[in-house]
Amino acid sequence: MHKPILSLLALAALSASAAPASPRHGDKWIVGMSQCNLGEPWRVQMNADIRKAAEAHPEIELVFKDAQNDTLRQRSQIEEFINAGVDLLIVSPKEAAPLTPPVAAAFSHGIPVIVLDRKVLGNDFTQFIGADNRRIGRAAGDWAVRRLLALPRVKDGGRARMVELTGLMTSTPGQDRLAGFHAALQGQPVDIVFSADTQWLEPQARAEMESALAVNPQIDLVYAHNDPAAHGAYLAAKSASREKDIIFIGIDGLPQEGQVYVRQGLLEASFEYPTGGREAVESALKILNGDAVPRQVTLNSRFFTRDTVASGGKWLP
Amino acid sequence: MRPPVARRWLATPSFRALLALAFVVVLGCVFNADGAFFHWSTHRDMLRQVSVYGILACGMTLVIISGGIDLSVGSVVGLCAVLFARQTLHQGESAAVALGLVIAAGTAIGLASGTLVARFRVQPFVATLAMMVFARGLAKWISGGQKISQAIQQPDGSFAYEDLPAIFQRIDRRILWGNLSVVTLVFLGCVLVSWVVLAKLRYGRYLYATGGNEEAARLSGVPIARTKLLAYGLSGLFGAVAGICQAAQEQQGDPEAGSTYELTAIAIAVIGGNNLMGGRGGIGLTLLGALTIGYLEKILSINAVGESSRLMLTGAIIVAAVLLQRRGNA
Numbered sequence: 272m273h274k275p276i277l278s279l280l281a282l283a284a285l286s287a288s289a290a291p292a293s294p295r296h297g298d299k300w301i302v303g304m305s306q307c308n309l310g311e312p313w314r315v316q317m318n319a320d321i322r323k324a325a326e327a328h329p330e331i332e333l334v335f336k337d338a339q340n341d342t343l344r345q346r347s348q349i350e351e352f353i354n355a356g357v358d359l360l361i362v363s364p365k366e367a368a369p370l371t372p373p374v375a376a377a378f379s380h381g382i383p384v385i386v387l388d389r390k391v392l393g394n395d396f397t398q399f400i401g402a403d404n405r406r407i408g409r410a411a412g413d414w415a416v417r418r419l420l421a422l423p424r425v426k427d428g429g430r431a432r433m434v435e436l437t438g439l440m441t442s443t444p445g446q447d448r449l450a451g452f453h454a455a456l457q458g459q460p461v462d463i464v465f466s467a468d469t470q471w472l473e474p475q476a477r478a479e480m481e482s483a484l485a486v487n488p489q490i491d492l493v494y495a496h497n498d499p500a501a502h503g504a505y506l507a508a509k510s511a512s513r514e515k516d517i518i519f520i521g522i523d524g525l526p527q528e529g530q531v532y533v534r535q536g537l538l539e540a541s542f543e544y545p546t547g548g549r550e551a552v553e554s555a556l557k558i559l560n561g562d563a564v565p566r567q568v569t570l571n572s573r574f575f576t577r578d579t580v581a582s583g584g585k586w587l588p
Numbered sequence: 589m590r591p592p593v594a595r596r597w598l599a600t601p602s603f604r605a606l607l608a609l610a611f612v613v614v615l616g617c618v619f620n621a622d623g624a625f626f627h628w629s630t631h632r633d634m635l636r637q638v639s640v641y642g643i644l645a646c647g648m649t650l651v652i653i654s655g656g657i658d659l660s661v662g663s664v665v666g667l668c669a670v671l672f673a674r675q676t677l678h679q680g681e682s683a684a685v686a687l688g689l690v691i692a693a694g695t696a697i698g699l700a701s702g703t704l705v706a707r708f709r710v711q712p713f714v715a716t717l718a719m720m721v722f723a724r725g726l727a728k729w730i731s732g733g734q735k736i737s738q739a740i741q742q743p744d745g746s747f748a749y750e751d752l753p754a755i756f757q758r759i760d761r762r763i764l765w766g767n768l769s770v771v772t773l774v775f776l777g778c779v780l781v782s783w784v785v786l787a788k789l790r791y792g793r794y795l796y797a798t799g800g801n802e803e804a805a806r807l808s809g810v811p812i813a814r815t816k817l818l819a820y821g822l823s824g825l826f827g828a829v830a831g832i833c834q835a836a837q838e839q840q841g842d843p844e845a846g847s848t849y850e851l852t853a854i855a856i857a858v859i860g861g862n863n864l865m866g867g868r869g870g871i872g873l874t875l876l877g878a879l880t881i882g883y884l885e886k887i888l889s890i891n892a893v894g895e896s897s898r899l900m901l902t903g904a905i906i907v908a909a910v911l912l913q914r915r916g917n918a
Contacts, residue, residue, distance in 0.1 A: 310844050312734060323745070478633075482621075482889040485633065486624045526739070528739070531739040531747065
């Protein structure tokens, strides 16, 4: 990141967001949260993080809306928030382009907007908070390469053989988690011998892994774009009695999912994709109190291994 | 003039369904992924994979023969998976009690759809569409939107870990020296039950009669409403069995489990040659349809065909299989 540009952007943000001095309705700040889809555990976690962070602040009242993975429904829900005159809007948009106009409309109505996880186009919002999937994919790749290079067979000049179970490859998280990982494999003695799209789904991952096992007598590592897929792959390998020969790693690191799998020793590592829920509430309070916030916040993420999961993981280098 | 026996047999739906299956199996022999298609483990895994869909297709077949359709079965899988995981993992209920409760819940959902169709004359598509949405909501409500797994949240926000109850392992394991998954056995059991219902019981004749010509059936004394009600009830029951198998295989109850499974179940019934208009078909056809769909997915998977080509090929091969079936029917 270029620091000067960032601070310039932050200055622009200062001038753009004129926060209201007092709540519009009664004595509580009304904060609207537009979630694109509550079908994924990660997004349920995001809402839970927001709710938990807000518990300590009785001066704000949260209103949640779930767009059920429908762009146009999310658009009308944002419009409902504008009409209701919320004091601040948190949006985790389904897609950038079609949701830019309603977000911009809220912003031009004087409602500060925090955009979470996925971006919108242009500059008509107060703050963007998100994590970097490419960086997380890269970290997973670097970790995998280091782990594979330590295998005796690879030390003796052999090549490591791995399986990649991708997320939905038409989604940007899937593309970035692939690109970052592949960048780390450049020039390394590692071959991806089987790759399949699991669409983030565990049963799909299990079926694909069964095929990978059927075609490949030797698999050293499985990299799955989310922890449920890594878990599905583990179950397939276990069913074929080959789970002990394979290293499994996944992404997301949710406390009830990836971290549990690491604790149980099913996955060797899980890389956190932070929800930003807590950070969004902290920012919201600053904005409502009239403080300046940076235009963009890139969340740092942790990774969990058997040794570190009990102590809360380690931050990515 | 009676055609010779061989010719008549060639024109039966069973033979045509076999033809479609053979077509897909030949594809597998050609694109065998370095011989992977010739190992029993590939077929065993295919059978495991198709079992949940197949169980749903059994119930779907009964409903389709009665002249209806059941769009709610995918949501019933989600609901029952969540319920089963909650009762066993979180409530610590015994397996027998949990199994009974979940099967009762699935059957109740089916009977509710059946009541709408049979008593209130709501079109099956509409009634079961409403039930599909409602049951999915119920699954999310019961689970609080989260997967129900071994990790149980404590009041302070941390997580404690339950051991997996033995029933999960019992369902998700293999018998016959590792050569057959238990879920496949469950699927075959459902096929057997459906076969008895359709071919051996008077109720089976009622189903065909109701789907074939409802008015004629009514006039000849078939209890139309009860026949339909029971068909949806059985579909819900099979949905519950599928949900339990799903939860056991995932080791958790996912409120999203089973979405779009109803479409695969319908595809299995139709590719086998069951008539969507009702009144004709059989469970053998559904079994052949399940194998056809199962092999198709497996072959595309072991050859690591990309997602886009996979969808296009699946569409194309389904059409080819259905057209193959119609040959000789002209």
